Each structure stands twice: as structure tokens, then as C-alpha cells.
Amino acid sequence: MVTTLDAVLTRCRSSPPNILATLQQVQAAFGFVPLEHVPRIAAHLGVTDADVRGVISFYHDLRTSPPGRHIIRYCLGDSCRAKHTERALTALTRRLRCDFGETTTDGRFTLTKVYCLGHCALSPTMMIGEETYAQLTPRSVITALQNHP
Amino acid sequence: MNSVTIYLDGQPIQATTGQTIWQAARAAGIEIPALCASPNLKPYGSCRVCLCEIEGQRGFPASCTTPVRDGLRIRTDSLALNQLRRNILELYLSEQPEDALSASDTLRTLASRFGLQRIRYRRPKRRQYARDESNPYFAFDPNKCIACARCVRACDEIQGTFAITMYGRGFHSTVVAGNDVGFAASHCVSCGACVKECPTGALYEKAIAEFGQPTYVTRTTCAYCGVGCNFDVGVRAGRIVSMRPVDASPVNWGHACVKGRFGWDYIYSEDRLKKPLRRVGDRWIETSWDEALDLVVREFRRIRDQYGPDALAGISSSRGTNEENYLMQKFMRCAVGTNNVDNCARVCHSATVSGMMEVFGTWAATNSLNDIEQAKLLFLIGANPTEGHPVTGARIKRAIRRGLKLIVADPRRIELCRYAEVHLQLRPGTNVALLNGLAHIIVREGWHNREFIARRTENFDAWWEVVQQYTPERVEAITGVPPDRLYRAAELYATSGASMSAHGLGMTEHKYGSHGVMALCNLALLTGNVGRPGTGINPLRGQNNVQGSCDVGSMPIYFTAYQKLNDPAVRQKFLDVTGRPMPERPGWKIPQMWDAALAGQLRGLWVIGYDVAQTDPNLNKVHRALRQLEFLVVTDLFFNETCRFAHLVLPAASFLEKDGTFTNGERRIQRVRKVIEPMHGIIPDGEQICRVATGLGYPMSYRSAADVMEEVARLTPPLSGVRYENLDNGFGLQWPVPAVNHPGTPVMHTEQFTRGLGHFAPVEYQPPGEEPTEEFPFVLVTGRVLHHYNCGAQTRHSKLIEFVNQDVLEIHPLDADELGVRHGELVRLVSARAAIELPAALSERVAPGQVFTTFHFPDNRLNSLLSSSADILSSCPEYKVVAVRVEKISAKPRRVADVRARVLA
Amino acid sequence: MIAPAAKPQTVYVADDSTAIAAGANRVAAELSRLPNVRVVRTSSRGAFFLEPMVEVDTPQGRAAYLNVQPREVPGLFRKKPVPLARIPFLAKQTRYTFARFGENEPLDLAGYGFRAWQKAREMSPQQILAEIKRANLRGRGGAAFPAGIKWQTTADTPTEPKYIVANADEGDPGTYADRMILEGEPYRLLEGMMIAARAVGARQGYIYIRSEYPAAIQKMRAAIAQAREFGVLSESQFDVDVVVGAGAYICGEETALLESIEGKRGMVRYKPPFPAVEGLWGKPTVINNVITLATVPDIILRGADWHLSLGTETSKGTMPLQLAGQIRQPGLVEVPFGLTLEEVIYDFGGGLPRGCRFKAVQVGGPLGALFPARLLNTRICFDALAKAGGILGHGGIVVYDDQTDMVQLAHHFMEFTANESCGKCTPCRIGSTRASELLQAVLDGDAVPEDIALLRELGDTMKNGSLCGLGAMAPAPVLTALEYFPNDFGRRL
Ligand SMILES: Nc1nc2c(c(=O)[nH]1)N[C@H]1C(S)=C(S)[C@@H](COP(=O)(O)OP(=O)(O)OC[C@H]3O[C@@H](n4cnc5c(=O)[nH]c(N)nc54)[C@H](O)[C@@H]3O)O[C@H]1N2
Ligand SMILES: Nc1nc2c(c(=O)[nH]1)N[C@H]1C(S)=C(S)[C@@H](COP(=O)(O)OP(=O)(O)OC[C@H]3O[C@@H](n4cnc5c(=O)[nH]c(N)nc54)[C@H](O)[C@@H]3O)O[C@H]1N2
Ligand SMILES: Cc1cc2nc3c(=O)[nH]c(=O)nc-3n(C[C@H](O)[C@H](O)[C@H](O)COP(=O)(O)O)c2cc1C
Ligand code: SF4
Ligand code: SF4
Ligand code: SF4
Ligand code: SF4
Ligand code: SF4
Ligand code: FES
Ligand code: FES
Ligand SMILES: [Mo]
DSSP states (O other): OHHHHHHHHHTTOOSSOOHHHHHHHHHHHHSSOOGGGHHHHHHHHTSOHHHHHHHHHHOTTOOSSOOOSEEEEEEOOHHHHHTTTHHHHHHHHHHHTOOTTEEOTTSSEEEEEESOOSOGGGOSOEEETTEEEOSOOTTHHHHHHHTOO | OOEEEEEETTEEEEEETTOBHHHHHHHTTOOOOOSSOOTTSOOOOOSOTTBOEETTOOSOOBTTTSBOOTTOEEEOOOHHHHHHHHHHHHHHHHHSOSSGGGSOHHHHHHHHHTTOOOOOOSSOOOOOOOOBOOSSSEEEOGGGOOOOOHHHHIIIIIIOOOOEEEESOGGGOEEEETTTTOTTTSSOOOOOHHHHHOSSSSEEEHHHHHHOOOSEEEEEEOSSBTTOOEEEEEEETTEEEEEEEOTTOTTTTTOOOHHHHHGGGGGGOTTSOOSOEEEETTEEEEOOHHHHHHHHHHHHHHHHHHHOGGGEEEEEOTTSOHHHHHHHHHIIIIIIOOOOEEEGGGGTTHHHHHHHHHHTSOOSOSSOGGGGGTOSEEEEESOOHHHHSHHHHHHHHHHHHHTOEEEEEOSSOOGGGGGOSEEEOOOTTOHHHHHHHHHHHHHHTTOSOHHHHHHHEEOHHHHHHHHTTOOHHHHHHHHOOOHHHHHHHHHHHHHSSSEEEEEOHHHHSSTTHHHHHHHHHHHHHHHTOSSSTTOEEEEOOOBTTHHHHHHTTOBTTBOGGGOBTTOHHHHHHHHHHHSSOOOOSOOOOHHHHHHHHHTTOOOEEEEESOOHHHHSSSHHHHHHHHHHOSEEEEEESSOOGGGGGOSEEEEOOOGGGOOEEEEOTTSEEEEEOOOSOOGGGOOOHHHHHHHHHHHTTOOOOOSOHHHHHHHHHHHOGGGTTOOHHHHTTTTOEESOOOSTTOOOOSSOOSSSBTTBSEEOOOOOOOOOSOOOOSSSOEEEEEEOOTTOOTTOTTGGGSGGGGTOOSOOEEEOHHHHHHHTOOTTOEEEEEOSSOEEEEEEEEOTTSOTTEEEEEOOOGGGOGGGGOOSOBOTTTOOBOTTOEEEEEEEOOOOOOOOOHHHHHHHO | OOOTTSSOEEEEEEOOHHHHHHTHHHHHHHHHHSTTEEEEEEOOOSOGGGOSOEEEEETTEEEEEOSOOGGGGGGGGGSOOEEGGGOHHHHTOOOSTTTTTTTSOTTOHHHHOOHHHHHHHHSOHHHHHHHHHHHTOBOSSSSOOBHHHHHHHHHHOOOSOOEEEEEEOOOSTTOOHHHHHHHHOHHHHHHHHHHHHHHHTOOEEEEEEOTTOHHHHHHHHHHHHHHHHTTHHHHTTOEEEEEEOOSOGGGGSHHHHHHHHTTSOOOOOOSSSOTTTSOGGGSOEEEEEHHHHHHHHHHHHHOHHHHHTSBOSSSBSEEEEEEEESOSSOEEEEEETTOBHHIIIIIITOSSOTTOOEEEEEESGGGSOEEOGGGTTOBSSHHHHHHTTOOOTTOEEEEEETTOOHHHHHHHHHHHHHHHOOSOSHHHHTHHHHHHHHHHHHHTTOOOHHHHHHHHHHHHHHHHHOSSHHHHHTHHHHHHHHHHOHHHHHTTO
């Protein structure tokens, strides 16, 4: 793990240093940003722990704990709202037995909310991993899960 | 800068382009309500309390971010604006803790000013965070925080530490330190800038929380280091509760460091000396002041009568005021009749004095700290200001963010190396070679200032004879610095347009320290970087008043202002003023005093405020010398190491308990004001001296410190215009002050040097007193850490001890690895003279082959390792180079204080 | 008409991610299994209610099979495709920016041609600036500020270097035009940036794309790589990098976006100084929305007069509107400014799906006003919408049916703001949470009339006191909901 962090960090040299880009790389490598790595990340970039911690706390995308195998990005945007997405959402949360920001107990899914995925023409929508599901219904939302064991 | 006119609520105001409306209003004495704006910080625009209306513009722009334009007509007060403000304050209060006592006073006051009667939100979500009380001096209550980021901006913009951050966002915005570890465990250096900026009291001083807000303040000058920061000392019911840096101070501009800001709490330490102590056998017994002072008189008289006046000596305190120092040397010269008086400058910047004397003919910084703003380049050599002169360190960082370029010459990777264009990581003790090498390149490349050399200097050719030998290759062989770095540094220094140098003990505390200083001054002559703003040679003087104690004559071979002992006119002048003929034989410098004591020539000594038994080099010898004395009296705040050898110990009054002046490292004479009466009935140092003098038959008495200064002025040409009335101008006075009402001299040598022409001083590199051998393969460098001060008597008796509670040996991980030494493990450090034990701290701040430690804790007797080797001209001890060996002792690692570990990282 | 495997046949299937969500990839995969069929992946026309579309060439132009399901593919060519000219949704549009959508292969560099750039290369920077200014190109990202003036400011600022930033954060829920450009014709954006760079003297550009658009990020990166490889960028002495956002709506606001590109917390900066003078790393920076930049090539090619000939008095050119929500024919509609909401919703969008009754339409994303039926005659133009108390924003049009509870909706919008507030200024940082609490109280049946008054006053405080558009505009949907749908509130008090 430690050497991998170094490997990630060596890819993240820039002047001036870019904290967000580095954290995105770290998250891409580890699935999240382990908080205990903050000092090493900061030292590498020549910034302070506080600088890094502040950035982590700002962006919804950055996670500080390991996510489930699949990340569900469920759209709560206006168009999906207009299409009464709460109906599919209720079915989904009931099935997953977890709420936004949480991971299912089996570690399979992490449910996150987004405001719009840009597929509003086919609202309601969600993404599981990189796969987009549109025109969700309480039924289709459940079948979608089956594609992601 | 253009001047424009704006109209604030109809009233015309002159403003400058670049100012915001809020700044312009403030400059004109009009206060537009604001919470997030601060005169010390860049605009931010968070609180929206400062909103205004601008004619011809829609909406409600923030006055704190809107730049002025000629003819702007602004309303700052209207029904709509006040309703907006009221509603914003309502929002603020709605998130503060429900319990009214816990909400911020500032907010409540503002709210009632804008007529807020009650909070209409019925069950608002409130701030609910845990308090951070980890810092010994201040605490953070996030529930009072309004997320205005003033603290974060202060840490970034003023202090340059970037220790804290805004955290989270939206309603959940708050402040955290470091990686959300609390202030104490973060990189925070406790400068207090954030606390000062916090508008709500979310960040607050613990002492104020405990003792209450001050009811009045007294302005004074910090008594730690030579920066000389100004403070307003807040008092409540006779107790000092806070020291806040003064915004308008030309020295610190509202900033401070942890020692000055908070580390004054030692004055309330239980361990402070309260009553005179007389040694009887092995015991110490309290005596009355009368008895104690009488004892000094009797012993001094006895020794003088028995062995002559030269068997007595005095060591005056460069921690004390100019007036006390003047009195001490007057006492020694007039009441005792000897020139045996010296002060701590001897072991500090005496080499600066001898070096600068040779080249310029003066003994002090040529320029002012404010010149950093005009400099294009700073050449920092042998100084570590972010720890030793933190306010200057922060200022340098600020200037760097604005574009100042920096060269660091230091064997260690000090904090400022991070911001340096070039780090010249030379071997300790090789400054002369390095500086000659830079000069060599500059001449070879034709970067020197021929016009300046021709017009203002002499001895160039003889100098070049020597310097032309210093080719980059040879210099690399001596210093270890690669030629490309030398070239880069030489070019930067020579061609920046305004290069300023600042040096410290890495220059002076060497066997050839004076030579190093000369070589540095030569560089300034060579490139014309002296005599103008933003240039010059600027020693970062160490103790609060080392500059002043020399200026007022606490020196064995000079009178005040370095006037010669044998100059008849000077002697006559002193006779006229003091009524006594001055002793003629040059006195002993401190190291000579130890030899004299061991030889039986020195019998009695009065040491004021200087822990020679801990901080002088070659301690075993010093201790033997002290033991030889028939009578040793020590005046100090604490029972320091030297007291152990004393026959009589006299308590001293701290700087908060007496009047006087200090002279900082830029020759600025500033007032020190009595804030509280001396505690425990202590008789202040100056009065002790006067009473003993009087007892010895030479009456000394003054109505006030101001009277003493008037006497100094009469005797001291560069100080002749100094009067207390004029020191109260808020700026002090930078000498030379040749006449009353003279404004002082921020930049010296503008037209000519004090000695006339600048004298190129040819100096050859010579190796330090000790070089690593097979037996002692490491070079030990000694120095300081931010949180402690010199012998540590004061800082160890303050809460600063919670930050750092031991000296540690910094050793490079490669070396440690080779020795099998782990972080925190106790190791033995052996020199040709002694062996001591210290915990190791692995750190890449030191180069391989070098080790570093500090001298703030007496128990490890660090200075017993050192030899008596000293600068051949000034006797400044060679503290910076000792050949040692590091031995592993098989012992369990112990915890190295957290802050220390972080500083080392 | 055309039997399978009769003669080699080229078919076109969109590679757009919404089309893919509708099944385009699966259809394409089935198609490529057929002998003699060559599947070309193109951009999407934006008629998403018809996706997956399989298009074929006919002598009369393109025709398409609509809403194709994978299982229909084997027998597909036995059916008759619909000529596109006969699909009113498409036929009635006035397409320039999206003219090639549905036909071009997104990453086909040679096919794109960069003709506008070739023309711009021959123009002096000042000529380009003059043309853009004369065309009165107003920003399509929301603020409608004239791009030419912005560019001129950057050009006139002596500080170097200068930057061009494309705002591809497309944060407004209900919008997707930027995404379609990024995925469908990335070179168009690139070309717009190259022209802007030449006009102001910039050497480096950044495209800030939200992380919710993985396909767009990938396409844009690939397009840049190609443009580099074929020397297009180096010839223009300009280079571009993609910066990926991290899930922060506020980073669509231009100054927060700059902070984010710098890798910092996306906190809004006060203005002035405007980014055009002090932007990225303090240097002069042109920041424009993707559509704004994608309109530039046409202005250069066709001239300012062409642009001035379209649209209304104050809003020139065309606007890609994005229909979404409860609407029968959701999709992208590029039309000149000036149509009424009604025309767009009913003539293009086909009105609401069967069984749904119109309740409200929101134009311009979550900060836009909610309009009731009686305001459907409002014209779609920056100023007409502003006059009606709304915004055009980025051209998102979301229709709500009568099952929508306006209190719930208002609460949703405030929660959105509370969630997305950067936290810098008080009215938005605390106000959005308070407003959301007040609306929750209404939902809970817990509110008293004074709470509604307080909500209105708070709305004013946010509007007048906030530092940026988020806080300032967030009250609009709530206040319009209160104004136009008072019953939804009233029955709960
Ligand atoms: N916190 C704190 N502040 C203090 C003090 C304190 O004890 N604590 N003491 C005060 C006093 S009395 C003084 S004099 C000042 C001293 O302040 P500084 O002058 O900064 O003194 P040091 O930190 O001892 O040493 C400065 C630097 O010299 C470097 N050095 C060592 N050898 C060489 C060399 O051969 N060449 C070069 N170029 N550099 C070398 C060291 O690595 C070190 O970083 O600080 C004052 N301020
Ligand atoms: N190894 C090593 N040794 C060094 C150095 C080094 O770099 N390395 N640096 C050397 C240098 S530069 C210096 S300046 C010395 C400093 O060494 P010292 O002068 O010994 O140390 P300080 O702590 O400054 O102060 C000495 C005493 O003054 C007392 N004092 C403070 N204020 C007053 C006052 O107002 N009145 C009286 N009467 N007493 C007061 C304090 O309680 C303290 O006991 O150390 C030197 N020793
Ligand atoms: C809260 C907020 C969010 C914004 N989001 C976007 C966005 O996602 N995309 C965009 O192009 N502009 C957005 N803007 C507008 C930008 O600040 C800016 O005006 C625009 O990028 C300028 O480009 P244009 O002039 O080409 O429209 C937003 C503004 C605000 C206040
Ligand atoms: S005390 Fe100084 S260093 Fe510490 S957080 Fe505050 S401003 Fe920063
Ligand atoms: S702690 Fe004080 S200065 Fe810092 S954000 Fe909070 S209120 Fe502002
Ligand atoms: S920098 Fe020096 S003078 Fe200033 S507060 Fe700190 S110790 Fe005192
Ligand atoms: S506001 Fe109305 S009249 Fe004016 S340009 Fe727009 S549509 Fe035309
Ligand atoms: S209005 Fe909201 S998003 Fe905009 S600056 Fe203020 S707190 Fe940040
Ligand atoms: S609102 Fe859900 S995809 Fe756009
Ligand atoms: S003082 Fe102007 S916004 Fe806070
Ligand atoms: Mo010193």
C-alpha cells in the first residue's frame, strides 16, 4: 500500500501543486482517500496537511472510507424529480437497506446521490459503476442491480 | 497610486485606487460594520455585513470587496441595508449555541445595534462541535465560529504556516487544524495571528478566559529576541492577562511569535526567585534585600581593597534594558574602577561587530526590517529566522509570496529552504570560502558594480589578489557546494537590483567568524548592495538587547558606541559626566574572565541575567572558573545553572516590571514600560546596581530611566538625540540620532561609510578549529528551536514546555541507520572534552555526517562538549563546529516531543 | 425494402451516452453481427425519445428506425425507415451548432475539418474580436454576458500568460447540451477555444468537465490527443487539458471553477476582479460555457451578420434547449431565440405524456423560476425570461405534472442549495439551511403563517446579500412556487 501511494504520487508532480488532481488519483488507485495518508500527500506536494484536508472535505466525490464494490450514483436532479424518481428510489433503498452515503452490509453497493447525470431526457436515471440506467421504474431499478454482482 | 474622491453617505473622502470602499472608509476614520474584513488581510467577502448601495448600480455590493472609483456615491446606512444586516445577524445567531452566554458577544452587540430583537427561526439546527483546547495558550470553540476564514487567512497571509483550513462546506463549514488533529498536534506554531483576527471569540486566549478581558493596556517591547516586536500588554485587576501585537508597529506590524505573544507567563511561575538567597554551606537561606545588597557592597569592597579593582568583573545582561546596561558598566568603571565588564553579545554577534567595523566602520545592521519590502533578493546566510526571529521569518515568507527571491546558505535544510531559489548547503565553517567563491564568479562574469567600487571603496586590487584564487572548483572542494548553484546564487545576488543580506550565528560563531562577516560585506561593496533601501548587511541580532548593551558600553575595550578607551577627548567627556577618571587597562572579555579566575586574578564577579554556567562553551572549564571565585553574585529571574555556583542570588524584575529601552537588531530604540509593580517586592536590576554603587562610595541615583538615557545621550554621539519624549512616537528611533528631533536613520551609509570609504577586506579561508576525524567523525552544529529561548530559564518555566520538553539530537536517517539508532533512542555524544546523552531524532534537515542539537535544557550539559575555540578577532565562541562521535547506547526509545518531531519532518 | 445481406449496407447508431442508456450499444452489437452491415457510431441527434435510432442513407436523405430494440434487429431491414424530414421534432429545428449531430463520427478529425479555424488563422486577433463582438454572442452558461467584451478585456490585459477555460461543468439538472457537444463533436469545442485563444493571445486552455460525465471526459481527451497528434493544436500554438470535477455544483460558477482547476476548495471569489483580468492563477482568463464556445466556429465561418439575423432583439442566434421532465418528446431542440415556452413544450415536446396534466415548468435549472400555465406565453430569450422573474440559464426546460407537490419541490430545491453551497457567504451558507427547515416545517404541517413571511424575507436576504448566483437565485423557485401555487402551501398551514 505504501509503495503504491508513492507510485501514485510520483505521477502527480506539477507546479504549482494540484491538491484536487492528486486526491483524485489517490482515490482512483485506492477507491478512497485514506486519511492517514494526508501527511504524506501534503509533504509530497509541498503543501500542508490542512490544505489537503480542507480540499478533501469540500468535494462530494472524495471519500475517506472504502466504498462498496459498486458505486450507485442515483440522480435526484430536477428532471428525475419531475418524473417522480422517488418511487424507484424507495424500491432501491428498501432492497439495499441503506441510505445515501451508506454501503450495503455485504459491501456490494455504495449508494450516493447526484444531481443530474445529463440523461434527463430519459429520466429517472442512475449509474452503477460506469453503466447508466434510464427510465427507471421500481422494477427496473431492482433488475439493474443484478448486472452487478 | 491615484487619488480619487468617493462619497460616503454624501461625505467626500479621498481614497487611493486599489483600495476597497471599506478600506478607504476606514482610512478616513469611518467604520462600516464588518465581520470578515480585516485591515491586515486581503478582502474576502463572507459575512455580508458591510453591504452598501452604490448610486447607479443594482443590488447591494460588499464594501469590503468593491474597489473605489472616482466619484462613487455610496450609501452605507439605509433602511434596506440595516434590515439586511439584521437578518444576517439573525442567521448568525440562529446557529450559535442556544444558551445565550455561549453565543459570541461580538454578534450579540452588533445584532442589538441593528435592532434585532429575537430570533424568528423556531427550531434551527445549531452548530455542535467539540471544543479544541489542545493548545496550551488558546482554544477554539467552533460553536462560536462564523466561518469567516479570518483565522485561516491570517495563518496563510500573515504567518505563512498554512496550519489551518476551512473544513466542510455550506452550513457545515468550520475550521480544523492540520489533518483535523487539533491545534497542538498540527503544524501550528502558535503565533496567535488567527486568535487575534477572530472576530467572534471562537478562537480565544485561555488566560483571558480565565482572568477576564483586560481593563487597560500598556505598550511595550518584547524581551525575547532581537526583532523587538511591540505589544499592548493587557491588565485586569493588577494581573497581566494578554499581550497583543501592535498593528501600527513598524517592526512587527501586528504580528508576533509564540514566545512574545504567549510565553510571558513565566513571570507568574512559582519558581521565580522572590527573595535574595545567601549560600551558607550547602544551604540557601532567604535574606532581606538590605542585607543582601550590603553583602555585595562588603564583598566587592573587600576584594577591591585586597586585590585591586581589576580582581572584580561584571557581566551585564543583554536581556536587560539599555539603562541597566549603562548603569552596570558605569558601576564597574566608576564605582569599582575596572573595565572588566562584558555582555552576552560576546558569544553571539561580536564577530559581526569586528567584521563590519573593518569594512564599514560600524557595528550594526545597515538597513531596516521594513527594507525587506523593497528588496528584490534576500541572501540569508547562517540564520534560521522562522525559529530564531519568527516574525522576521513570517515576513520573509510574505515577501516571497509577493515576489522576493531567496538564497539560503546553511548546512541544514531549514524551513525557508522550501522557498529558496537556491540552497547553498555548505559544510559548517566554510563561509569564507563560499563567499569568496561568489565574489570570484561575480567579478569573472563582470556582474560587479564598477562605478560603486570606484566611487565608494578602497583596496579592491589587494582583495582581488586573494579572491581570484577562489575558483568554483576549489570552492566546491572546500564547501561541498556544486558550481552551478554558486553561479546561480552569484548571479541572483549581483543582478537583482536590490539584494539584501541577513545573517546569523552560522556566520559569527566560528573561529573565523569575523572573516566571514567581512567576506559578506565585501560582496555588498562589490555589487553596490549597500547604502540603499532594500540592500545592506543585516545581522539578525539575537537577544532583545544585545545591540543596545554594546551601544551603551557594556564592553571591556570600548566605552559607549565603541568609543576607544584611550581617546583623550572621550576620556575627558566621561570624566566630566561621571566625575571619575575612566580606568585605562582594557578589561577582560568573558572568555578571558574564566582564564583570569582560574589564574587567581579574578576574585569577584557579578553576573546579571546571563546563564554562563549553561550557555558558555567548554562548560567544565567555566564551572571550574566559577568555583574559584571568592564571591559570585547573580541577579536573575530564576535560579539558573550559574546560581548554583553563586554565593548570593538576587531576584530580578522582568521587563514587565520596569521602565527602560531596548535596541533591536535594526538599531531601533524602543520603550519598555512598567506594566505592573515588581512582584514579591523585588528590587529591579538597575536599582540594585545603584544601591551597591552608592554603598561602595560612588553615589548613583536617578529619578527615572529617562534620566539615565539623557546621560547616555550626552556620552554617546549616535544616541545624542535620544529622549524618552521622542521615543513615544509609536515608532521608536533608529540610531544614529545625532540631534534631538532627528527622525532617526533607517538606512545607513547612504552617502559615505562611517569609516569613509568601504574597505575591501581580503580574507582567506581557514579551516575551523575542529574537523571531523576518524575518532570524531561527525560535525555537531548547535542552535535553537522555536519554542525555547537560549538557556531556557524563562521558556522552561512557561507553558512553552508543553510544546517541547527536551533537547534532541537531529541525525540524518542514513547515519542513524548505519549506527543502528532508531528515532527517540538515547545516544551518547562524545567530543574530545566530554560525553553527554541525548535522544536521537531522525531528520533530513541535517546533512549526512552532521548532527544538530539545541542548548535549551541544562541537564544534558551540551556545552561541556565544546572547546574554548573562538573567533580570533572577537572571541565569539565556535559554537557551530564541534567534532563528535555518536554512540549507540542500548536503551529503549523514548518519546520525542510531538512538536519537535513535526518540526523535523 | 432492403433485404438483409442483399448489398453492403451502412447503418448509423448514436454513440451518445443517453442513447446508450436507451440501449444503443446493444442494438449496435446486434447490428454488427449481421453480414454485410457496417455500423457507424455517430453523435446523437438529441431526439432521445426516439433512441435507439438506427439510421440509413436513402436517396432522399437519412431515414431512421426508431426506438429499436435488440431483438428487432434481425428483422429490422424488412421494415420501412422513417425519413427524418418527416419527424417534426427534428425537421422544425434550426440547427447550426448541432447541425452535424446524428451524422458525424465524434472523433473523426479529418471529417470535422476545422474550417472556421482555417479562416480565423487568416484573421488578426482584433478582427476576430470585432466579429465576435459584432455578433453579440451572449454567454450560454447562464449569465448571458457578451463573450466579445469578455475576450476583449482579456486581450487588453497585459499580464501573461493568458488562459481559455471551457466551462463544461453543466451543473444544472435538466441540461445536457454541453455533454452532447463533448461526446458528439468535441472538435467543435476545441476549435472554438483555439479561436478564442488566438483572439486573446492564450497558449493554454482547460476544459473543466464534471465527473458525472465519464463518457464525455473520455471522448474529449481522445479528441485532444488526436488534435495533438495531427498537429492541429501545435499549429495553433495552443494546448488544452481536461480537468475533471469532483462533484460540486458550485464549481460551475466561474470563480469556484478556477479555484477547482487550481486544485483548491471550490470557494467562490468575489468580483471584481473578473476572471478576464485575474483568473486562473491570477492571470487573465476567458471562461466560457461549452455552447458559447461551440457557437464561435459558425460565427467565424458564416459571419456576424448571420448570427445577428437569428433570434430576438437582444438575444441573437440560436439556443439549444433541453427538454426534460414530464414531457412526451424530451430531447435537444436548437431554435432561434424568441419562441414561446408553449411552442417549445407543445410543438416540439409534444406536451405532457398521456394522463399527465401540466402544473409548472422550470426554465434554467434549479435556480430558475417555476412558471404556471398562464405564463407559458413567455418568450424564450434572456430578457423576456428575466422580465418574468426567471432566467434562461443554460436552456434546461423541465416540465412538472400535477402530481408534483410544490412544497416538496421547493424544499428539494432548497436542500439542493444547502447541499451545494460553498459556505463562503452567510445568507447562502446559513440561509439555505434555514429556508429548507422552514419548508420542512410546512411539509410537516408544523408551520405558521409567520413562517411563510419569514421565508419570503429570508428569500430577499439571500437574493440581496449573497456573494454569488447560487445563494442569490436559490430563492427564485421557492418564491415563485409561493406566488403561483399558494394552495400547495396554504392547505398545510
Ligand atoms: N526561538 C528562539 N529564538 C531565538 C533564540 C532562541 O534561543 N530561541 N535565541 C536568540 C539569540 S540569542 C540569537 S543569537 C538568535 C540566533 O538565531 P540564528 O542566528 O538564526 O542562530 P542559530 O539558529 O543558532 O543558527 C543559525 C543557522 O546557522 C547555521 N549554520 C551553522 N554553521 C554554519 C556555517 O558554517 N555556515 C552557515 N552559512 N550557516 C551555518 C545553522 O544550521 C543554523 O540554521 O536567535 C535569537 N532568537
Ligand atoms: N551550544 C550553544 N551554546 C550557545 C549558543 C549556541 O548557538 N549554541 N548561542 C549562544 C548565544 S548566541 C547566546 S546569546 C547565549 C545566550 O545565553 P544566556 O544569555 O545565558 O541565555 P538567556 O536565556 O538569553 O538569558 C540568560 C538569563 O537571563 C535571565 N533574564 C532574562 N531577563 C532578565 C532581566 O531582565 N534581568 C535579569 N537580571 N535577568 C534576566 C534569564 O532568566 C536567564 O537566566 O547562549 C550562547 N550559547
Ligand atoms: C451557481 C452557479 C453555477 C453555474 N454553473 C455553470 C455551469 O455548470 N456551466 C456553465 O457554463 N456556467 C455555469 N455558471 C455560470 C458561470 O459562472 C459563468 O457565467 C459562465 O461559465 C460563463 O460562460 P458564458 O459567458 O459562456 O456563459 C454558473 C453560475 C453560478 C452562479
Ligand atoms: S497560531 Fe499562528 S500558526 Fe497557529 S494556526 Fe494560528 S495563525 Fe496559524
Ligand atoms: S474561528 Fe473565528 S476567525 Fe476563524 S472562521 Fe471562525 S469566526 Fe472566523
Ligand atoms: S519575534 Fe522575537 S521580538 Fe517578536 S514576539 Fe517573537 S520573540 Fe518577541
Ligand atoms: S424581451 Fe421580448 S421583445 Fe425583448 S427581445 Fe426578448 S422576446 Fe423580444
Ligand atoms: S452564495 Fe452560496 S455558493 Fe455562492 S458564495 Fe455564497 S455560500 Fe458560496
Ligand atoms: S436530472 Fe436526473 S439525469 Fe438530469
Ligand atoms: S466585511 Fe465585507 S463581506 Fe464581511
Ligand atoms: Mo545570541
